Amino acid sequence: MSDATAEAAPPEATIQPVDAETPFQRFVSEFLDSKVATAAFLFLLAIIALAIFAPWITPQNPYDLAQVDVLDGRLAPGSEAFAGYTMWLGSDGAGRDLYSAILYGLRISLSVGVTSGLIALVIGMAVGLLAAYTGGRTENVIMRIVDLQLSFPAALVALMLIAILGKGVDKIILALVVAQWAYYARTVRASALVERHKEYVEAAACLGISHARIVFRHIMPNCLAPLIVVGTVQTASAISLEATLSFLGVGMPQTSPSLGVLIANGFEYMLSGRYWISVFPGVALLVTVVSINLVGDHLRDVLNPRLNTGGGK
Amino acid sequence: MSAPLLEIRNVSKRFVRRLDLAGKIASRLGAGVSEETVHAVDNVSFSIAKGEVVGLVGESGCGKSTLGRVVAGIHKPTEGQVFFEGQDVAALTGARKREATLAIQMIFQDPFASLNPRMRVEDIIGEAPVYHGLTTRAGAASYVDEIMTKVGLDPSLKKRYPHQFSGGQRQRIGIARALAVKPKFLVCDEAIAALDVSIQAQVINLFMDLREEFDLTYLFISHDLSVVEHIADRVVIMYLGRVVESAGTENVFERPVHPYTSALLAEAPRLDQRKRAFVPIKGEIPSPLEPPHGCHFHPRCPHAVPECSADPPALETVRTDHVAACHLRGRFV
Amino acid sequence: MSKTLEVSGLKTHFFMRAGVAKAVDGVDFSIGPGEVMGLVGESGSGKSITGFSIIGLIDPPGRIVEGSIRFKGAEIANAPEETLRTLRGNRIAMIFQDPMMTLNPVLRVDTQMIEALQAHKKIGRHDAWTKARDTLGLVGIPAPDERMRAYPHQLSGGMRQRVAIATAFLNEPDLIIADEPTTALDVTIQGQIIHEAQELCRRSGASLIWITHDLAVVAGIADHISVMYAGRIVEQGDIDDVIDRPAHPYTVGLLGSVPTANNRGQKLYQIRGMAPNILALPTGCAFKERCPRRSPDCETSPEATTRGEKIYRCHHPHLEAVEA
Numbered sequence: 001m002s003d004a005t006a007e008a009a010p011p012e013a014t015i016q017p018v019d020a021e022t023p024f025q026r027f028v029s030e031f032l033d034s035k036v037a038t039a040a041f042l043f044l045l046a047i048i049a050l051a052i053f054a055p056w057i058t059p060q061n062p063y064d065l066a067q068v069d070v071l072d073g074r075l076a077p078g079s080e081a082f083a084g085y086t087m088w089l090g091s092d093g094a095g096r097d098l099y100s101a102i103l104y105g106l107r108i109s110l111s112v113g114v115t116s117g118l119i120a121l122v123i124g125m126a127v128g129l130l131a132a133y134t135g136g137r138t139e140n141v142i143m144r145i146v147d148l149q150l151s152f153p154a155a156l157v158a159l160m161l162i163a164i165l166g167k168g169v170d171k172i173i174l175a176l177v178v179a180q181w182a183y184y185a186r187t188v189r190a191s192a193l194v195e196r197h198k199e200y201v202e203a204a205a206c207l208g209i210s211h212a213r214i215v216f217r218h219i220m221p222n223c224l225a226p227l228i229v230v231g232t233v234q235t236a237s238a239i240s241l242e243a244t245l246s247f248l249g250v251g252m253p254q255t256s257p258s259l260g261v262l263i264a265n266g267f268e269y270m271l272s273g274r275y276w277i278s279v280f281p282g283v284a285l286l287v288t289v290v291s292i293n294l295v296g297d298h299l300r301d302v303l304n305p306r307l308n309t310g311g312g313k
Numbered sequence: 314m315s316a317p318l319l320e321i322r323n324v325s326k327r328f329v330r331r332l333d334l335a336g337k338i339a340s341r342l343g344a345g346v347s348e349e350t351v352h353a354v355d356n357v358s359f360s361i362a363k364g365e366v367v368g369l370v371g372e373s374g375c376g377k378s379t380l381g382r383v384v385a386g387i388h389k390p391t392e393g394q395v396f397f398e399g400q401d402v403a404a405l406t407g408a409r410k411r412e413a414t415l416a417i418q419m420i421f422q423d424p425f426a427s428l429n430p431r432m433r434v435e436d437i438i439g440e441a442p443v444y445h446g447l448t449t450r451a452g453a454a455s456y457v458d459e460i461m462t463k464v465g466l467d468p469s470l471k472k473r474y475p476h477q478f479s480g481g482q483r484q485r486i487g488i489a490r491a492l493a494v495k496p497k498f499l500v501c502d503e504a505i506a507a508l509d510v511s512i513q514a515q516v517i518n519l520f521m522d523l524r525e526e527f528d529l530t531y532l533f534i535s536h537d538l539s540v541v542e543h544i545a546d547r548v549v550i551m552y553l554g555r556v557v558e559s560a561g562t563e564n565v566f567e568r569p570v571h572p573y574t575s576a577l578l579a580e581a582p583r584l585d586q587r588k589r590a591f592v593p594i595k596g597e598i599p600s601p602l603e604p605p606h607g608c609h610f611h612p613r614c615p616h617a618v619p620e621c622s623a624d625p626p627a628l629e630t631v632r633t634d635h636v637a638a639c640h641l642r643g644r645f646v
Numbered sequence: 647m648s649k650t651l652e653v654s655g656l657k658t659h660f661f662m663r664a665g666v667a668k669a670v671d672g673v674d675f676s677i678g679p680g681e682v683m684g685l686v687g688e689s690g691s692g693k694s695i696t697g698f699s700i701i702g703l704i705d706p707p708g709r710i711v712e713g714s715i716r717f718k719g720a721e722i723a724n725a726p727e728e729t730l731r732t733l734r735g736n737r738i739a740m741i742f743q744d745p746m747m748t749l750n751p752v753l754r755v756d757t758q759m760i761e762a763l764q765a766h767k768k769i770g771r772h773d774a775w776t777k778a779r780d781t782l783g784l785v786g787i788p789a790p791d792e793r794m795r796a797y798p799h800q801l802s803g804g805m806r807q808r809v810a811i812a813t814a815f816l817n818e819p820d821l822i823i824a825d826e827p828t829t830a831l832d833v834t835i836q837g838q839i840i841h842e843a844q845e846l847c848r849r850s851g852a853s854l855i856w857i858t859h860d861l862a863v864v865a866g867i868a869d870h871i872s873v874m875y876a877g878r879i880v881e882q883g884d885i886d887d888v889i890d891r892p893a894h895p896y897t898v899g900l901l902g903s904v905p906t907a908n909n910r911g912q913k914l915y916q917i918r919g920m921a922p923n924i925l926a927l928p929t930g931c932a933f934k935e936r937c938p939r940r941s942p943d944c945e946t947s948p949e950a951t952t953r954g955e956k957i958y959r960c961h962h963p964h965l966e967a968v969e970a
Binding site for chain 2: 688689788802803804805832833834835836837838840859860861862863865866885886889899900901903904905906907908910911913914915916917918920921
């Protein structure tokens with residue numbers, strides 16, 4: 001007998017499930033067990049709040065030309081603007097307050113990331129469910145397309161698409177959706193395959209319930225947990241990917257500058273010692289992506305292994 | 314006896330694992346990969362009269378669960394037909410098909426996997442009757458209450474989710490879900506195997522009560538001989554996809570003909586057999602991928618003669634209402 | 647006769663967010679060399695946790711809070727990990743319901759068995775191999791030389807369980823704890839394994855604790871039986887004595903609800919209700935809610951009463967049969 005494997009034995013195996021908690025309550029209390037993830041989650045909420053309320057809490061609308069003074073250009077962090085307020089993070093080449101520009105940039109980055117993530121999720125989920133439920137040839141064709149898609153780097157796919165479609169917010173979102181849907185499809189198919197062979201699905205078939213209803217009422221709700229995990233992580237990577245494209249100059253236009261655009265704009269000043277124009281938007285991007293990923297990683301720990309066993313197994 | 318409620322005629326079910334592209338290439342290159350065919354059910358026929366309880370007994374791989382799923386309409390038979398109330402189920406369409414589908418319901422083994430964890434009990438039970446118009450959306454609440462009471466569940470718990478119930482209660486929810494569409498025939502697939510001993514007795518009693526109250530007919534699939542002996546009127550014994558013996562319960566338990574039946578009876582643990590020192594039957598259950606030639610049981614059979622490895626024995630009548638598939642026809646007893 | 651194992655007043659509790667689960671709450675029993683004890687109970691009764699406590703495999707949030715476990719006279723409850731490690735797999739072995747708990751899926755059978763031998767004994771590779779092969783033969787594995795080279799996934803469920811049993815017997819342990827070892831197996835395979843386990847114990851003089859929910863299996867293998875309910879042993883004694891003349895209403899109910907004890911086609915005797923939540927046990931007797939003999943006395947916890955060979959915890963035992 002190997003001691004290592006024997007010790008993995010779960011002694012709680014025969015303890016009855018506790019009936020008092022709903023799955024959601026258990027999920028919340030297990031999530032809050034990790035201090036790092038809770039902190040990251042609070043941080044993320046703060047970032048989202050800052051982005052949403054940017055117009056009300058920033059001293060300046062950086063894209064309203066009436067509020068921007070070219071004479072304020074390239075001021076170091078902490079300088080006073082011509083209009084009288086302090087630019088804690090300095091200003092960029094055009095005289096925009098960086099603090100304001102970053103919050104406005106966050107708005108754009110987050111909304112592009114979340115929108116493309118949601119669209120990809122819906123498409124990927126539909127395709128994945130279709131593949132898992134129909135099986136056979138349809139499944140084979142769909143999954144080979146998914147494999148093909150996943151064998152290209154996401155950035156490459158997005159770059160190629162933009163080269164074909166041209167620039168524009170809608171084009172970027174489309175590119176991000178195309179680069180991402182396959183991840184969702186693969187995740188949903190994997191969990192739907194498991195669910196499809198469970199007895200409750202057989203029972204539904206016995207009860208004469210239509211295929212569509214079985215897929216959407218029975219199978220789909222049970223595939224959501226892994227999808228939420230992939231969704232968070234993919235949203236973070238969508239934000240990074242959009243920033244990458246913008247930095248390369250093929251992403252968001254100057255009229256709706258995301259964090260990536262801000263970083264690119266500041267890049268020319270890096271060598272002249274005006275680090276802040278690029279670095280502060282970079283830090284904002286980093287912090288956002290890292291906190292989303294921390295939340296996502298912990299969600300994976302909490303949601304994946306046991307959510308629907310009632311905690312007893 | 315009147316016309317049977319359910320009859321299955323020469324039903325076979327084969328599962329083929331087809332090769333994908335990689336497999337095809339590998340097999341061309343001589344990697345020894347080939348299509349695998351499992352004869353889960355091999356030419357099985359029997360009929361069940363109205364009001365009867367038929368026990369279907371066998372060990373793992375004998376095809377009893379697959380056969381149950383063919384009867385319940387979850388799997389389509391590869392060959393053969395299922396007749397319900399005299400009509401070929403596969404040939405039905407429209408409203409009559411739906412009627413036959415709802416008339417045959419299934420109770421599953423696993424009280425965890427057989428209930429959708431994301432649905433409330435009232436939706437689990439009430440979904441199908443509302444969907445099929447057996448009750449109105451407004452009337453669903455009282456309809457669900459009534460069925461929950463029938464299976465011994467407190468209707469005030471109907472807003473809860475399955476994980477908030479114990480194994481025995483979940484099994485009752487599964488039974489209520491089936492009863493909600495007013496079935497005539499229940500396929501119980503190891504429906505009590507996952508439950509605690511004291512809860513098993515409760516659920517068996519519930520099945521017996523419901524049989525009387527709703528005039529139900531059962532196909533009771535189980536590996537547990539003592540349960541089948543208790544509840545069934547007739548017993549069908551399967552081994553590796555084939556029926557080896559089928560008879561009235563008393564005949565099977567008192568006068569078994571097939572050596573496999575005798576072995577099962579001898580080895581089922583019983584309370585009145587203490588520290589027994591018997592010599593158990595030899596060998597493993599062969600893989601259904603490569604069943605032995607002739608009689609599937611011959612490699613393990615203590616009485617096998619050369620004939621047994623050559624031809625599969627056919628089911629022959631031993632006495633009234635008692636058939637067995639054995640070349641020896643009980644001569645070894 | 648000195649006992650192989652003496653457990654007294656064992657309490658193993660789990661400290662969870664929702665409260666303290668008293669999985670094992672005052673268990674006493676002992677087992678002598680060569681004896682087979684059946685530890686019977688339903689899920690949540692604490693029978694498996696008792697087994698895990700003996701072998702020292704209770705992980706937080708659980709721990710042994712009270713009581714003693716004496717193995718051949720030496721105290722091993724809450725013993726240091728090194729002490730337990732030298733005992734485990736050597737003097738005390740465990741067999742699980744799922745043999746893959748002890749078998750490593752990526753190692754061949756011979757590698758694992760030789761490793762198990764060499765972990766506790768100075769023995770040459772060749773001798774170890776021979777011994778492992780012979781032990782496989784003892785548990786009824788046909789063509790053991792061939793099976794030695796197999797990976798666990800190439801074996802059937804019954805074969806895997808046999809390999810796990812052979813591994814448990816390799817170092818000729820004094821005590822074997824088998825936790826539902828045949829529950830997942832078919833009837834004919836279960837028959838074989840019970841037969842072989844009995845033979846091995848008889849031959850080696852090892853004590854065997856057979857943990858199961860199945861009374862009929864215990865009847866077929868055990869000398870003694872302990873019936874657990876909600877963390878306590880409610881009745882124990884000689885197998886014939888307990889099964890033929892049960893004293894505790896729970897044992898009476900369990901035996902009565904076995905189909906063969908009832909007339910065919912009649913309703914089964916049934917214990918009403920369900921096992922209590924071990925996070926919120928009722929005061930007094932844990933069985934009182936389900937008991938047909940309940941009286942106001944049952945509000946106090948019944949003490950263990952000894953009568954002849956039998957021990958039970960009940961205020962209103964069925965003693966007619968015993969006294970007759």
